[in-house]
Amino acid sequence: MAMKVDMSALETNFSIPCLDDGDGMHFSADSPDVPSMVLPTCADFDGFQAATKDMVKNKRGTTTLAFIFDKGVIVAADSRASMGGYISSQTVRKIIEINPYMLGTMAGGAADCQFWHRNLGNKCRLHELSNKRRISIAGASKLLANILYSYRGMGLSIGTMIAGFDEKGPGLYYVDSEGARLVGNRFSVGSGSLYAYGILDEGYRFNMSVEEAAELARRAIYGATFRDAASGGCVSVYHVGPDGWKKLSGDDVGELHYHYYPVQKTSVEQEMTDAPSTSA
Amino acid sequence: MECVMGVVGRDFAVVAADTSAVQSILVHKTDEDKVMVLDSHKLMGASGEPGDRVQFTEYIQKNLHLYQFRNTIPLSTAATANFTRGELATALRKNPYMVNVILGGYDKDAGASLYYIDYISTLHKIDKGAFGYGSYFCLSLMDKLYHPDMTVEEAVDLIDKCIKEIRLRLVVAPQNFVIKIVDKNGAREYARRDLVGDNASVDAATTVTA
Numbered sequence: 081m082a083m084k085v086d087m088s089a090l091e092t093n094f095s096i097p098c099l100d101d102g103d104g105m106h107f108s109a110d111s112p113d114v115p116s117m118v119l120p121t122c123a124d125f126d127g128f129q130a131a132t133k134d135m136v137k138n139k140r141g142t143t144t145l146a147f148i149f150d151k152g153v154i155v156a157a158d159s160r161a162s163m164g165g166y167i168s169s170q171t172v173r174k175i176i177e178i179n180p181y182m183l184g185t186m187a188g189g190a191a192d193c194q195f196w197h198r199n200l201g202n203k204c205r206l207h208e209l210s211n212k213r214r215i216s217i218a219g220a221s222k223l224l225a226n227i228l229y230s231y232r233g234m235g236l237s238i239g240t241m242i243a244g245f246d247e248k249g250p251g252l253y254y255v256d257s258e259g260a261r262l263v264g265n266r267f268s269v270g271s272g273s274l275y276a277y278g279i280l281d282e283g284y285r286f287n288m289s290v291e292e293a294a295e296l297a298r299r300a301i302y303g304a305t306f307r308d309a310a311s312g313g314c315v316s317v318y319h320v321g322p323d324g325w326k327k328l329s330g331d332d333v334g335e336l337h338y339h340y341y342p343v344q345k346t347s348v349e350q351e352m353t354d355a356p357s358t359s360a
Numbered sequence: 361m362e363c364v365m366g367v368v369g370r371d372f373a374v375v376a377a378d379t380s381a382v383q384s385i386l387v388h389k390t391d392e393d394k395v396m397v398l399d400s401h402k403l404m405g406a407s408g409e410p411g412d413r414v415q416f417t418e419y420i421q422k423n424l425h426l427y428q429f430r431n432t433i434p435l436s437t438a439a440t441a442n443f444t445r446g447e448l449a450t451a452l453r454k455n456p457y458m459v460n461v462i463l464g465g466y467d468k469d470a471g472a473s474l475y476y477i478d479y480i481s482t483l484h485k486i487d488k489g490a491f492g493y494g495s496y497f498c499l500s501l502m503d504k505l506y507h508p509d510m511t512v513e514e515a516v517d518l519i520d521k522c523i524k525e526i527r528l529r530l531v532v533a534p535q536n537f538v539i540k541i542v543d544k545n546g547a548r549e550y551a552r553r554d555l556v557g558d559n560a561s562v563d564a565a566t567t568v569t570a
Contacts, residue, residue, distance in 0.1 A: 229411045254388060259411015262381050264389045274386060 141310030143272030143301055144174055144185040145280060146243045146252055148265045150287050152321040153243045153250045155183050156297035158272070158305050158333070159313030161190060170313035179204055180324040182220060182244035187270040188237035188257065196238060200224050217244045217251030218263070225253075225261035232259050239269040245320050272304030272311040279303045290319055294328045302340065305333045362407035363494030363526060363534060364394065366462040366474045367502065367518055368487045369510040372543035373464030373472040374550070375405040376519045378494075378534030383410075390557040395540045397547045399424050399434055401466045403540050404444075407491050408459035408479060416457045420444050437465030441475035441483060449481035456480075460491040466542050490522070497529050498522040512541065516550065523553055536560075 144157040157174035160167060174186040176197040182204070186193035203223050207215040215223075221242040228238060238257040245251070254262045254269065266284060268276040279300040288296070294317045301315040315336065317328045364377040381392040395405040396417045404420065406413045423443070428434045435443070441463050451457055456479070463475040476482070476489040488502040489495075505518050519539055527533050535555040541548065554560045 225411075226415075229415055232411060259409070259415065260381070260383075261411075261414060262388055262392065267388065277386075 141308075142174060142187045142270035143268065143276050143304035143308060143311040144187050144241065144270050145268035145273070145276050145297060145300055146183075146185065146241045146266070147280065147284060147293075147297070148250045148252050149285075149293050151290050151293070152245060152319055153183075153252055154290075154293045154297045155185060155241070155243050155318045155320065155325075156294075156301050157185055157316055158301055158311045159316065160305075160311055162310045167312070172313070173316075175316055175318055177325065178220070178242075178244075181214070181246070181320065182217065182242065183318055183320060183325050185241045185243075185269065187239040192236050192238045192257070193240060196224065196227065196236075197240070199227070200242075214246065216246045216248065217242060217253060220244070221251075221253035221255050221261060225255045225259065228255065228257050229259040231257070241267050241269060243320055245322055245324070250320065268300070268304075270304075270311065272301075272308035275304040275307045276300040290328075294319065298329065298331065298336070299340070302333055302336045306337070361493040362394065363490065363492040363498075363537075364405040364407045364460065364462050365490035365494070365498055365502075365519065365522060366405065366464050366486075366488065367506065367510070367515045368464070368472050368474045369512060369515040371466070371472050372512060372515070372541055373403070373466065373474050374512075374515045374519060374539060374541050375403045375462055375464045375474075376523070376537055376539040377405045377407065378492075379536045379538050379552075380534040381410065382534075390536050390554075391559070393538055395538055396421060397540070398440070398463075398465075399428070400546050401434070401542055402437060402440060403464045403542050403547050405462045405464075405540075406459050408457070412457045412459050416447075416459045417461075420447065436467050437463065437470065437473050437475070438467075438485075440465065441477060441485075445477050445481050445483040448477065448479065452481055462489060462491065464542050466544055466547075468544075472543065493530055494522070494526040494533075497525045501525060512543075520553070527555070 141162045142158060142160070146153060146155040155175055159170060159172045159174060161169040161172045172190065176184040176186060176194065178184050178197055178201040184197040200220060200223060204215045204220050224242065228236060236257040240255050242253045242255060252264060252267065254264065254267045266280060268280060280296065283296045297317050298315050305311040312333055314330050314332050316330045318325050319328050362378055366373060366375040375395050377394040379391050379393060381388040394407060394413065395403055398404050398421045404417055406417050424435055424440060444461060444463065448457055458479050460479050461477040463477060466472050474486050474489065476484045476486045488506050490498045501522055502518065505521065516539060523537050536557060537553040539550045541550040552559065
């Protein structure tokens, strides 16, 4: 009797339950290709609605960070997308280029982040055209925060940082879909953020060279990907200076691991030699 | 949890609040100013959900300014308190704001006054009050040590005793606090009490601004 193959990775919330006769899964002949959902009974529609919202809500499986220092802003992120235990991509671009002097980070629902950052970019450009000057980072983050506040409770999942350089110098704001907007000098967002904070808070100084700051960011994201299952892939590091943003590096965390912890050659205590052959 | 408290003295009101911005087990920042200067002679200390707190206090502040633009005179503290309560009440059954407010102000005729407005639109004019888990420790202290017509030093000393008690007894207590004062000279920041962060000092009761 063959062992039952674990098909749990193929389970989705949208497929019709497959008939399993014991000799493997097969789909019934008349099941349509379109996904279907369980329809609610009238007994507890609120409960069903809450459960649906909860199912759709993505836990923010990611690590992103940004901090201000004397030479501008450093923004860094990992690149893993996960759906529960399945890694759906190792090459997600989580740093979104809103315009040449402003960056946004992605945590939460990928579609939500991408759409609303693109929308923010549009609004910033319209502001520039109407007012003949660039929008400030404070203004851009306030625009986004107000939009997200108006959609509160409707299931958007966005935890983003808006980082950039404007007339007042470097700016960094944390904005999320609960409506919070915080100004600060350093933030980290995502499931791996607590791990990243440990390294970031310990190594942070206001006066650093761009290379030192980038290395701190890289190390903090690496540290988070090491401990957090939902973070991984590559670490992207960007620097935003007075002339706009520039991508500094993109390193695979696997390679970074052996860069930080090279394999030690263990000393050989006893060399094995062939056993002396017994004469016949 | 967020602590906001206020005390009224001889012709001034003091409003203090913690300065932590917290989400689940993570402290995002330790210098978030939750006592908004509404206008030249009013302070609004607010605690509650992050989006609601900022949006609601800014909404009240802008409407206060609008009233002053339209009518060339500022709104009195009592009228501001009733306006704030009215806005909370109107939103309550539709799209409630989860915000608790301690409003302190100074008017030439009425002197200093303090108002307690909670998230379900309760309004009380008070001499001393507090919101949050910290209130469990502070209110009895305030009841004992408060007396009418306190001087600024006595009132700030009372707030300091409350902060000390919160730091001592509240599990996961907020570390840093801001104290603001409003009197006939206007509303301004009086001091910070920082244990952690970039402005922290060894002596917890060191004044940063005076």
